[in-house]
Amino acid sequence: MGPMELNSSHVSPVLTESVAVNKSRLGIHSSLLPYSQQDSSSPLSPAAGKLSRTGSRKSAAGNIDDVRFNGWLDAMKASSPPRKKILKGSVINTLLPSSNIEYDNNEDYHSLTVDYPSAIECFGNIIGRAKNKRVAVFLDYDGTLSPIVDDPDCAFMSDPMRETVGSVGRCFPTAIISGRSRDNVYDLVKLTELYYAGSHGMDIIGPPLRHNNNDVSTNNLPNCVNSTDHQGNQITLFQPATQFLPIIDEVFRTLVEITKDIRGAKVENHKFCVSVHYRNVEENNWTIIGQRVHDVLKNYPGLRSTHGRKVLEIRPVIDWNKGKAVLFLLESLDLNDKDDVFPIYIGDDKTDEDAFKILRESNRGCGILVSSVMKESSASYSLRDPNQVMEFLQLLLNWNHKRETKHFNKQIKVKV
């Protein structure tokens, strides 16, 4: 299913009160922002992203540092492992280019596996839990399917990885959930058999929604539009942050302007969020870039900044994240039955933690962290790098093939 553009003039049900405070900037009438009356237990209720009297606030995603708090420079430094050694001559990764990559040595990865065992070594346990269930696969893009490289425009996935992910998409419902814009990540992945959620889950194309239960996605989602894609398939487009488009554009232009004298800085417009990259900026200038972003955001209480891998992600303060996007897709794919469905989420970034958490808290499926270094995570297992992600996906395909063959043989026997 290819990406498509649709606009909705509806108001998002997931705006938070901090946005209501800033309604004049957004041009939204206050009567359209009734969140104080919303049921706080609803998955779509406002997050804790509220301006207090002193102007401070908590991040809507509690586990993600907010650049407005003290320590943002430390967070910028810690946002990605420092580039360490390139292991010469070793069979590290046929997918990874020989330079410009981030990875560590095996020792560091082994320490990580104490808390997050290897999903390859524990494959038996994982499929033991998935037995007799329908598997759904959710994949992050950067650092998961493609290696981390200096230039975000060159973060390509390899052909073998594309083939593998394509096969996965033909066997299981599979979605890519990325911080990039949906169009951008689709251009990189180029697989029509997958579902795509861009802008950290704020721009989703999924199958048409059923309106028959009370869960997260099907009720009262005015920013959810049923439509058809270029191939004439029925789809649902869900964009909970539509009304932020004008300020995202404005902030994007401002950030380009105020970073243009900082060598190596790069600002990307990902439709519902903006990425300010400092991977190629001299470390001495990180304070300056952080400070400038911080200063710009003072004028936009409806936006917040979170830390990715050597990137500051500017995004709307709404109660929506990759975890909610997973729930939305599970429901729209009719995969909401916990006893019958086993979702697997693979990701490497802080924003993927929201998805790991949702799976852990709802006690379904498993989260797999991609990392070569020690990290705190809500995932249950780990994989060291995109090469291991591919290996894991191939194991999953083999397992499914065997399972289907067994099932087929059984059916034949019954008929005979």
Ligand SMILES: O=P(O)(O)OC[C@H]1O[C@H](O[C@H]2O[C@H](CO)[C@@H](O)[C@H](O)[C@H]2O)[C@H](O)[C@@H](O)[C@@H]1O
């Ligand atoms: O959710 P994701 O699909 O993982 O996207 C997260 C961000 O990925 C990209 O940036 C990261 O990868 C780049 C290419 O390897 C790297 O140069 C950069 O330092 C990383 O932060 C993308 O450019 C961002 O816009 C995404 O938000």
